[in-house]
Amino acid sequence: MRVHVLQHVAFEGLGCIEDWIDSRQATLSFTRFFSAHENSLPAIEAFNLLIVLGGPMSVNDQTEYPWLAQEKILIQHAIAARKPVLGICLGAQLIAYSLGATVYRNSVKEIGWFPVEAIPDLPEQAFKFPAQATVFHWHGETFDLPDGTIHLAKSAGCLHQAFQYQDYVIGLQFHLETTTDIAGQIVLHCADELAEELSKDQLYIQDETQILTLTPQYSKAVNGLMMKILDFLAQDI
Template structure:
């Protein structure tokens, strides 16, 4: 089995996803768009993971590789391969499939709860009724045609969505570990300004280990869900 991930900046890697993939027996490769940006053959991968980043999906002039990335994501989804997008990755899925990405009314940075929107569904991935998760985003999106909301929050309506049974987009970060939280704070602390849904650096980094373990466990459940749909 071969999992491939698309990485946009050096400080937003797989986090807890890497441990899950290795334990499940996946070979892992990546495309680092901040370096060479070479994409694999779609036929050679079984699972695609699209990571986050501080840029916008609308920054194609500044990041010319983004148009190529969107086309690749769309082709992977149309091929039926399981696909997971995280934060910018979810926005890239939405944009690739025809949705619009635009600034949210507020930025969400830190630990805030999301709520399940499909609590009685057996068709879609089932989120807990409510769980605190790690956020770092200022944009949102319209759901593309065929997508179904599976989680929301008070600060941002479209927090998670699913397309068919093999594509999931998460506006938030379930892969976050204490180390990856420290890394994003280090590189993006200029965004930690006063806001209704923006925590202080000390609050973010004081999060107990149990909270990281809870989101990493949920990330594992999503990966298991997609793994069983790899065909």
């Protein structure tokens, strides 16, 4: 198996996904858009599974980040070629955009460990989330569901938390890959945003102490859920 990762910032890495890749003895390659030396995009034939990670930028920030245009095209081509694709946070928004949906500011931001709920009565081919799971969020945008997708999960603060396209593409607004190290890195590098949101006394914002205290409590369960999603996407590879 050949896994290619689109990474937008150095501090949002693979987390527990790396353990899954190692367990599959898969080869791993990266496009690191923040690096002058590793920012080239692969040919579609170069990978079996595409993973699109998160980042603080918006899908709509193409003027500031011109590489977004080519990234969207790669995602579109990967989906058209029936390559399994997993998108996390910004990655999910990029998939939604690439499938023709609009990405825009959500009514609230979600930062911290908050529950999502599974959508009931899904088609047989859909990935099934647990009825409720507490997961790690750090997002302020949302998206319309693209045509032909299955709505998988929602939360009180954001309706479209997870979706599936056919049987080989999944987008997650939240971070199931989160480990103690990943949570610490995001808190460290996004401290200004966290301080700004805490000053507004919003409902779905936790402070640094809450986030880092809750991470060991919830990360094992969400990491296990991530492994199941990856197994689901890779079942035909």
